[in-house]
Amino acid sequence: MATREREREEDAFEYEFDLENPFTSPADEPIATLLDAEGYHSTSVSAAASDARRDAAGFISKVSVRFGVELAVHPRVAYLALNYVDRFLSKRQLPFEQQPWVPRLLAISCLSLAAKMQRIAAFSIADIQRDEEFIFDAATVQRMERVVLGALEWRARSVTPLAFLGFFLSACYPPPRHPPQVVAAVKARAVDLLLRAQPEVKMAEFSPSVAAAATLLAATGEVAAANLPAFQAVVAACPFVNSEKLRECGEVIAAVCGVGPGRAAASDDTPVTVLGHNRSASSASESDWTVGSVANGGGDAKKRCMGPPSQWG
Structure with missing residues (x-):
């Protein structure tokens, strides 16, 4: 039953929106609507989750800087992805200390969702991990996307500071x-x-x-x-x-x-x-999700994992 309900939610989920105009229809009082929505979308990352947030932000920034043009990771896609990270961390607690690669999976999943929302067809989950030691396959990322969307209550049209620029500029x-x-x-x-x-x-x-x-x-x-x-x-x-x-x-x-x-x-x-780009955004852990390794083109072994655990959903 839960699986069928989740599939119906996915079918109803609408991708693509403008970060500066997050609503699908005009409102009589747009600023009042934005203020009401920002209260719902405001984030508060706890001290316990700040390291995970920093690691996720570091990976998102690195992808944007290194592969932005090549992989169509527009700065606004990166911005929306980190917004999803913040909203997720304000509502869910995950085993970051025991499984330090979890922030990486969260970052990749949020990047994937943001790329879908911005209709970036050229975005590739495999490509943004091409130089990484630890990789996640598409099925794992998709499962984590559902976990993220569940935490966001499927409200992916985030109200961000970009939505308020027009109001302040006109005033x-x-x-x-x-x-x-x-x-x-x-x-x-x-x-x-x-x-x-x-x-x-x-x-x-x-x-x-x-x-x-x-x-x-x-x-x-x-x-x-x-x-x-x-x-x-x-x-x-x-x-x-x-x-x-x-x-x-x-x-x-x-x-x-x-x-x-x-x-x-x-x-x-x-x-x-x-951001501390010299830090490892997620160290290799061989617990829970690790199921082996895959050789890349240079012959080096990359760790691959699958998940997330069912209790995260």
Whole structure:
């Protein structure tokens, strides 16, 4: 019965959506709808899960940096994938310490789901693992996808900071006083800052609306500094933006992205260093799921595992 119900849920699951417009139909009060949804989609990664989150973020970032163009891993796919990781970790506890390769499986499964949601046909589970010691087959990843979707209650249309950019920009840069190219430049820089800052575990502490406001303030300070006081006043007048959280988020963004007074902007081709890419995102474990090895093209053995355990579902 449970299997048939799950299959029906999968059949009803709709892929593809716009991160900036997460709803399928327009609402009479879009900002109210977003605020209501962000409360449901907000994440809070516990200290116990922070290492797992950091490892998953490191793998997602590495895939995006190394294989982004080749494997169509667009930065927004990576962003959505890590959002799924955060939402999952805020609701489920998994045996990360006993099975340290679990964050890798979680990251791969969330990347696969995000690629489906963004209609990335060229995405390949096998290719993103081509240089890894420990690999997971497609069936294992699909099983983990169902575990993730179950934890998300099949709500894959995540409300992220990207969905709030339009609201703040229209409020702070009303036409025709501001040239479209200025607004576009501020938005582009804000998106870049969001993508860079998200892997930092502390970013999971902030609501999407606060993260959007903080990155737009940072972007305005860089791109259109003369407009910063007016922008700050508009954001301060928003009753749903907590001023203390806004300040804290701004400090995290400044530290991670190297922006703000006296700081040089981070290079576009430099990955965020706080991820610890030199760490092993998941060490090899031969318990529970390990069923043998498979030889790659160079003759080296790769560990392969199958799962996840039924109790995860």
